[in-house]
Amino acid sequence: MDASAITVTLFGLALAGFVVWYFFFSSRPVASAMSSSGGVQEVDITVKGGYSPDVIEVERGKPVRLNFYRDEENSCSEELLMPDFNIRRGLPAFKTTGIDLLPQQPGRFEFTCGMGMLRGSLLVK
Template sequence: MQTQILITIIGVLLIILVNWYFFFSKRKVTQATVEAEGIQEVKVIVKGGYSPDVIVVKRGIPVRINFYRDETAECSDTVVFGDLKIRKPLPAFKTTPIQFTPEKPGEYTFTCGMGMMRGKLIVE
């Protein structure tokens, strides 16, 4: 009886650990840095996902996200900011800057053309 309880507890702990690993450990948050020209700039590596995949910016200041696509996989050949009406092709092994000024605070999702790869832009 006691062994069974122990096994159940270990099982639950393992499930928590695995979930934690998949949902949290891969999240990379970056705060955009304000450059001399008054632009918040961030570099994002595109390779099977976005790294970092959470970008924090301040509202009212122009943002430039430099997407460097480090692969040829078709999945990532377009980046889409649905809420901001931005859709841009990302040539492989090149940096593609995307510039806009976020006016409203909130969370904006960006995805690949099919919506499989995801990232989040947080406007403060």
């Protein structure tokens, strides 16, 4: 191997390391649900190449409404899976879909697109 091949290899490894860190280990901002007058914790989530916000904090034992607005036609984001709550819901493009649930136990509960590429989590305190 000559010097240019070594340089390209090291640059590729560094770039791959950054991508792994960014998608799996970097800290994400946490959005707390806002309680409405009816006591329902509500959060608006935009779906466009990912979930924004992708980490949502709620209180256990109180009803939660997650409003997913799908701002794209990408086929990956057309379905939402929340396996811990037995939820599988289609998300129509350019429309808001409400998901109602009642978290009873504290913990971190993941949600994904149908293909598992887009990820988010619900933090129940």
